Amino acid sequence: MANETPVSIKVNGKEEQRDVEPRLLLAHFLREDLGLTGTHIGCDTTQCGACTVLIDGKSVKACTVFAVQADGSEVTTIEGVGAEGELHPVQEGFWEEHGLQCGYCTPGMIMSGIHLLNENKNPSEQEIREGISGNFCRCTGYQHIVNAIQYAAKKG
Amino acid sequence: MTSTEARKQQYRVIGTRPIRHDGLDKVTGRARYGADIHLPGLLTGKVLRSPHAHARIRGIDASKALALPGVEAVVTAADFPIHEDMEIDLVETLGNLRVLAENIMASEKVLYRGHAVAAVAATSAAIAEEALGLIEVDYEVLPPVLNGPDAMDANSPRLHENMTTHSVAKRFERGTDTGVGSNIASHLQFKLGDPEAGFAEADVIVEREYTTSTVHQGYIEPHTATALWDFDGQVTLWSSSQGAFGMRAQTAAVLGIPESRVKAIPMEIGGGFGGKLNTYLDPVAAALSRETGKPVKITMDRAEVFIATGPTSATRSRIKLGAKKDGTLTAAWSELVYEAGAFPGSPVGAGASTGFAPYKIENILVDGYDVVVNKPKVAAYRAPGSPQAAFAIESAMSELAEKLGMDPIELRLKNVIRPGDRLPTGVPLLPTGCEEMEKAMRSHPHYNAPIEGPNRGRGVAVGFWGNAGNSSSATVSVTADGGVTLVTGSVDIGGTRASLAMQAAEVLGITAEDVRPSVGDTASVGWTGQTGGSRTTFSTGLAVVAAAEKVRDEMVKRAAILLETEPEKIEFDAGTFKNGAGKSLSFQEVAAAQVRTGGSITASASSNPRQVGPAFAGHIVDVEVDPETGKVEILRYTAFQDVGTAAHPSYVEGQIQGAVAQGVGWALNEEYVWSEDGRMENASFLDYRMPTTLDLPMIETVLIEEPNPAHPFGIRGVGEVCIVPPMAAIANAVANATGRRLTHLPMSPGRILEALERPATNGTGG
């Protein structure tokens, strides 16, 4: 008996109402129900952080949250970052500082970077590394990613 | 280097650092990767995988699965044609069609745990997964063989009853059939000079055995494929792969249909490192689509990526080096045993041809064995085969330096290979800067900084990789507003849209931003080899340069018409066409007039380089070993590389830093842990421990820019060679710190602690 539960989640500023199975993970809800495929799935086991989104401003792995748990919350995905025609400084940092190669980890990294800078405006290199330690990148060796977040911190 | 500075001034675009064309899509989440495709009526496919490492399939009964509401099809090997042995091109590892097909769907036997035996298409992922549980497979379980040396034993269980050892004298050669039945698919041998006499001449000999574990490329995006088999028999693929043409070729071959009936559309790819050259899912999705008439998408989960794709070989290497007191190498021997996984085709040939390549040695004997075991069939992984051999050989070189009382870089320089010297394969080396690189290492502040504090040590190692050439195609078209569109067949994994656009811009005298690069599907651009072998910026670059030159020449003709002069009199400079008499036209003006001066301006070209231009890398690393826990911390890392002309220095640095990160994981932490019955016990990112941000220091890069004569701008492939030195460099640093030589990868804390319990062997040669 697949009991569907109504949820109302404000995603990127827009109220989304759906009936979902309780077992549906937020990552799948975003990708499949809402078509927000910028939230990537890399491991399905709460390791890689490719699916990082913000729930009420806090960075979390969307593969380890049920969509029903986000009921009544505000969720921000990569698609909701930055105003129209104006990138968020963290997005700009990744582009300007070549903080990506394949780009698959990038949305999650950006979301973690945004949360980090919200909590700490002027992080040290070590604090940046800790802030993105839940996000794997296999291409870059992280150096340009650290640079990208430093760029954003400087830009404020 | 002054020559580098001089070269930089000769280019306007090459050597600069423009931001990437696809950057906006990738920082806003708009870029579409393989799994992001959605089509009307899309079914979800899932693959049933063998729970046994070695078993005969007695029968498969899918009737219960087919009866489940929502299940639309089940396919097994019976739904694919039977193939004979036939070589097909996979860039770095030639593929055998029968092997490829058998690996995609097991027919008579399953040869590793995770081997596909059936696949389901259903209306939802949940139903597909439930259906897998309803497929009944009757297995006769057989004893597995789980490591190379065991598999070589004549009495070990055999994976392929009819397989006989081939004797091979050249990489990629099929060799002559010895007729001897064995798990050894091939025995390869290179010989130069008289190794026996060389060892007899030596004053000092070092000899040791090294082993490495199975490791995975670890790209973050799992494999995914979507296929639609249309009613007219045309097949369309949307894949995450390192090359649409490779997917087209493999899928058509496995399905037994003409390539021209398959169109492969490349999606963005979330990392490959060689692991996405082979297809695992596309033909299966296509077969399910054929059965259902609907598009089918199959996406692996992370555990499937580990157990059912292609990691790289676990190896055993025996190395012997002989040298004179002054350090001159007199002879070198290696015996390399590489696990191929379930089917022949390990990269032992590359290991054999690259390990001794940084040195000029008169007498060399290399024996390489390609051995099948009940593990996933290996695939390419960044300079495939070279890192394992280099771990052994570069460890031995530093041990030799210590025995000789020589500085390890001095010993390497003493024997350094120079342009024109013969490589171990007998081929002369093209101009490359191995010597310049080693001199740069020797004089670098890192190498000359004191090592302070207990339990700390420094290690060095160098590495070689031949790089791939292969053919690529590009089309350059001029837009009326003076922009340029560039279509190539090369999947962009790490920024090649930018590095290719820069080459077009350089030729056309415009900016990189004026060029709009895109990756074409197999119907919109000429055949292009896959993105692998460090070949794209080099070889696809050659095609781009050639196409851009054709466009430039046509633009000159059109400018001549507009300026009412002869084309020969037109001087083209930085995007401006001058008639020599004070009149000039801009690129935009000529572009705007293209239709009325003779029609649209577009040109295509293909590359087919006969020379490629190999690469050398050298690394210096400082480590600290915790003597109580065995944990190794990387304190400082400097990576040197002859990169040719660095087309986009930030991307070159990024390639090097990324390779070092993978190398650190390979050296210290990453390995497949196998149970006795052949199950991978750590098939998740939790226990397959890739380095996080906190496991790596900043990685300094030193670019030595010795132009590659095989490319008009001197561009050289850079992405692979940088993973060759890290494991040996770190092992040498650990030896320097602890006085113990670690001979197994990974050097996990437990293994280091075990080594620390042994008496120190003066092995401090970093």
Add this chain to the structure above:
Amino acid sequence: MLPQTDYVKASSVAHALDMLHQYGTGAAILAGGTDLIVDMRERRREPTMLVDISSVEELAEIDVGTGNIRIGAGVTVAGLAGSAIVQHQLPLVTEVTRHFADYLTRNRATIGGNLANASPGADLVPPLLALNASVVLATAQGERTVDLNDFLVGPRRTLLLWNELVRAIHIPTPVPRGQAYEKLGLRTGGAIAVVSCAVSMDQAGGECRRVRIGLGAVAPRAFRSSEAEQIMEGHMFSSDIAARAAEAAANSSQPISDVRGSAEYRHAMVRALVERALHAAYERSSEPQE
């Protein structure tokens, strides 16, 4: 694919307990979900009803009481890390939050979940053992308080009854001044403990008092090594006695071999880490108070 289940968002502790009572053994408490969701995916647990307590505000409070600090079971690890009370009075807990899983997981995982899941390697448990924590368990009928050391029964087994939930954690104050934490993971970020240990102690003129040693990942459950504690308790601190206590701690552990390390390695690591932690805790116990 996760198993089918039902879901209810609890509005209060009473509501959650009522749901537990109503749905019986098929119900599971869902807080951060960082363990439960992974377990469900692996089909180690297949609850038919999820009782979500993550919005229950009364579970998310940290209070200073008389003679103890009370931490609500729903406080997240990030919440612990950011709490001024915890930073001032329980530096050991602040320290462990920096080593807990990874940054993102800390934003979801809760202290109650980390205890109730009872993984032998749960990061928060050894420090809480060393701080002599007790666990407040609630049912619809009332509350009971049990020692954390008794609460943990075995791997993923606790004293928690089917209709009970972890309400809060009590840490008696003042806590010993000397506190130290050591975690050995095989990588630095996102590491799972191969061995972890926490020590707290006071001293009077060099004599060790109130020595508590919590160990994780080296036995079916995290535990206090009373053998090691007894060697230290009431004795003058010395390197020799610390080494003996560390040896006793190692001997009181029952490590297994798995993909993360052999039993022998873990045994040796208990000795090494306990010895380090004892030295560090003793030094800190000697530091003059602010």
